[in-house]
Amino acid sequence: MSNPFDAETVESYVALAKGLDHTQLIYAAAVLVIGLVLVRLVLLRLFDRFMRRNSKARLPSTSIIRTAVRFLLDFTVVMIAANVAGIPLTSFVAIFSIIGIALSLAVQGVLSNLAGGIIIMTTNPFEIGHFIEYNGMSGTVTDISPMHTRVDAPDGRVIFVPNSVLTNSQVINYSMKPARRIELTVSASYGNSPDEVRGAVLEAIRRVPAIAQDPAPIVHVESYGDSAITYSVYAWCPSPVFWATKYDLNEALYAAFADKGVAMTYPHLNVHMVESAAN
Numbered sequence: 001m002s003n004p005f006d007a008e009t010v011e012s013y014v015a016l017a018k019g020l021d022h023t024q025l026i027y028a029a030a031v032l033v034i035g036l037v038l039v040r041l042v043l044l045r046l047f048d049r050f051m052r053r054n055s056k057a058r059l060p061s062t063s064i065i066r067t068a069v070r071f072l073l074d075f076t077v078v079m080i081a082a083n084v085a086g087i088p089l090t091s092f093v094a095i096f097s098i099i100g101i102a103l104s105l106a107v108q109g110v111l112s113n114l115a116g117g118i119i120i121m122t123t124n125p126f127e128i129g130h131f132i133e134y135n136g137m138s139g140t141v142t143d144i145s146p147m148h149t150r151v152d153a154p155d156g157r158v159i160f161v162p163n164s165v166l167t168n169s170q171v172i173n174y175s176m177k178p179a180r181r182i183e184l185t186v187s188a189s190y191g192n193s194p195d196e197v198r199g200a201v202l203e204a205i206r207r208v209p210a211i212a213q214d215p216a217p218i219v220h221v222e223s224y225g226d227s228a229i230t231y232s233v234y235a236w237c238p239s240p241v242f243w244a245t246k247y248d249l250n251e252a253l254y255a256a257f258a259d260k261g262v263a264m265t266y267p268h269l270n271v272h273m274v275e276s277a278a279n
Helices: 007-018 022-053 059-085 089-106 108-123 163-167 194-206 239-260
Strands: 131-134 137-144 148-152 158-162 171-173 179-188 218-224 229-238
Touching: 022 059, 108 137, 108 148, 108 158, 108 163, 148 163, 158 163, 179 194, 179 239, 194 218, 194 229, 194 239, 229 239
Parallel strands: none
Antiparallel strands: 131 137, 131 171, 137 148, 148 158, 179 229, 218 229
């Protein structure tokens, strides 16, 4: 591809401009004006109406898509007007290809984040208000913009995450489902049977109103340790109150074990001393 900005090519552009028919220029100007007016008053309005009827479309993603559609329509109108004026489209293609390469190199990071924003807003891996985890960090999504996503961490930090980071990372969404499962492990003495421990755990679960009974909570023997039996506890609760419910269950377990006479164990070492008879 020849350089569209060298002296020879520029001279050919000048000669082409001098040879243009004035009538063609008038027609081209009319096409340009009418086309741009139609784009703004008709086509974009039809696009806005279509997006409003689409229940899955959200305001940020609609704005990005609308900007892209408007650019493509304006570019098409300019190409049509240039063709009416008698200007070879190959010249524009050469110029825009050079400009496009330069811009893509200059704003590679920006384009990457913009593409990530479009992916996030069209695939909906999370929404505003969802609690997510990514790259070992977590927080509540409070804003989704074309370039970055704002995440408010539980400790008060506000994190502006580039969209390209989120689209290239594993994102765990803890709020997409209406319910989450609480998973706990508790240890009890060998002096208490599994039925006694299971009854105490279920009593603790009944004392926490937020825990659902359907699906039913599950208590299983997980393993037999040196000084205690380990039990796995599974219970479901609404996602928005997951942490509060989990902490309430921990406290309820302590109280229920005490009421039911179930001994909680902790690591300990028994030392038996034998006094030998003197010779």
